[in-house]
Amino acid sequence: MCGIIGYVGSKNGINIVIEGLKRLEYRGYDSAGICYLKSSKLFVKKKQGKVSDLERLISKDINQNLVMGHTRWATHGKPNNKNAHPHVSMNKKLAIVHNGIIENYDSIKEGLIQRGYKFKSETDTEVLVNLIEYIQNDLDVSLLEAVQQTLTQVIGAYSIAVLSVDEPNNMVLAKKGSPLIIGVGKNEYFIASDPAPFLKYTKRAIYLDDGEVAEISSHKLSILTIEKKLKSPTIQKLTMELEEIEKGGYNTFMLKEIYEQPKSIVDTLRGRIIKEKQAIKLRGFNESITQFKNASRIIIVGCGSSWLVGLVAEYIIEGLAKIPVEVEYASEFRYRNPVIYKDDIVIAFSQSGETADTLSALRLAKEKGALVYGVCNVVGSSISRLVNVGTFTHAGPEIGVASTKAFTAQVSVSILIALAIAKLKKQISTKEFQEITSELISIDEKMKLTLSECSSKIQKIA
Structure with a gap:
């Protein structure tokens, strides 16, 4: 999973981008790179290996305020310096960083070769930046217009940032199927x-x-569609705290997040079990009671650990609510032409809310008329904006690659959903409801006890 970071403003963008690349290391990568403009020339530094290896290539005296960087996890091409991002166009006037996969890059590359283009890397990204260059020269348009026109010819997923020697104050961004977020500061x-x-x-x-x-400079932001329609940006306030993405005294993020599980369970369950009324309060569920009441089947989609949550949820929902559940790996779901009915409910589990295959599965389900319900951890994420309704886990940022607190928080939400459906369909007794909710409410203390008493034994086993 690649990472993009960029800065436009008056501060030292080099330091900000290097620091940002380090904060993206948790996503996994095999190489890293950085690009900046100086004296009407693009400067690119990139290196297979760690961000710290890249940092040693960059002079500490450089101070630039239009900078972008990238961590790469190899897809097209081997992990090496040539294939690392950023990539520069043949005339050395454009540079790009890119997350995602351009599915038709081979045919685009062939067309560019016939027009005299030569390539230094094996990547789809170098093809993309040269296509932008070709279109900009051919149509004599701005960088923004060239990017818009280019993306009408591209099939696949991408988030990109592009710099141009001819527009030294601007950065152009675009997004489809891969997350890209703009942080809004004061004149930056x-x-x-x-x-x-x-x-x-x-x-x-x-x-x-x-x-x-999007086109950004230090004093201006414009957002348009590929079809050139102007959009009004919606600025959200992030609830995440800086302390949540730091180790806080633990040796690793994973260890920290293991010990954060009791708190994340409490935060996820807070206000959702109403004991005195024998009720489950889930806003997304309550807004779609009619669909849940009439549903004849639930389909759960997810990838990785979220798919495993789905397997657990299948047992819980079928056991409590007595409704058939199917669990699908999201990356395979859309390719097998699944049968989806309008009275189906498709539930997606995703920690990030940006899992590309899960998003594609949800779009397909939505097109076929099913209610799509999202369970994710990130407010404002792509899945949270795509679904009809949903429920947030409140596990906080999960930096460790192996899922811990996000997994247990998702399982907790699946139990709440199962209980809510069971109550709605009158499939659960008052006694059983009380027993399960009482166990849920006290589970954080049992987790604390387990972590306290068993951690040394677990370390020995590991």
């Missing part, structure tokens, strides 16, 4: 794949939607 903007890299500087953020293109 940050761009990133998630908020962690700029949280230190601002909590105001704009989540770009699919098909949107």
Whole structure:
């Protein structure tokens, strides 16, 4: 999973981007790179290996205020310096960083080769930046217009940031199927794949939607569609705290997040079990009671650990609510032409709310008329904006690669959903409801006890 970070403003963008790349390391990567403009020339530094290896290549005296960086996890091409991002166009006037996969890059590349283009890397990204260059020269348009026109010819997923020697004060962004967020400061903007890299500087953020293109300078932000329609940006206030994305005295993020599980369970359950009324309070569920009452089947989609949550949820929902449940791996779901009925409910589990395959599965289900219900951890994420209704876990940021607190929070929500359906369909007795909710309410204390008494034994086993 690649990461993008960029800065436009008056501060030293080099330091901000390097620091941001370090905050993106948790996403996994094999190489890193940075690009900035100086004296009408693009300067690119990139290196296979760690961000610290890249940092050693950059002079500490450089102070630039229009900078972008990237961490790469190899898809097209081997992990090496040539394939690392940023990539520069053949005339050396454009540079790009890109997350995602351009599915038709091979045919685009062939067309560019026939027009005299030569390529240094094996990547789809170098093809993309050269297509932008070709279209800009051919149509004699601005960088923004060239990007808009280019993306009408591209099939696949992307989030991109582009710099141009001819427009030294601007950065152009675009997003489809891969997250890209703009942090809004005072006369400065940050761009990133998630908020962690700029949280230190601002909590105001704009989540770009699919098909949107943005142009930013230190004093200006414009957002348009690929079809050139102007959009009014919605600025959200982030609730995440800086302390949540730091280790806080633990050796690793994963260890920290294991010990945060009792708190994340409490935060996820808070206000959702109404004992005196024998009720479950889930806003998303309450807004779709009719659909749940009439549903004949539930389909759960997810990837990785979220798919495993789905397998657990299948047992819980079928056992309590007596409604059939199917669990699908999201990456396979849309390719097998699934049968989806209008009275189906499709529930998606995703920690980030940005899982591309899960998003695609939800779009398909929505097109076929099913109610789509999201369970994710990030307010403002793509899944939270796509679904009809949903429920947020409140696990806080999960930096560790192996899921811990997000997994247990998602399982907790699946139990709440199962209880709510069971109550609605009159499939659960008062006694059983009380027993399960009492156990849920006290489970955080049992988790604390387990962590306290068993941690040394677990370390020995590990």
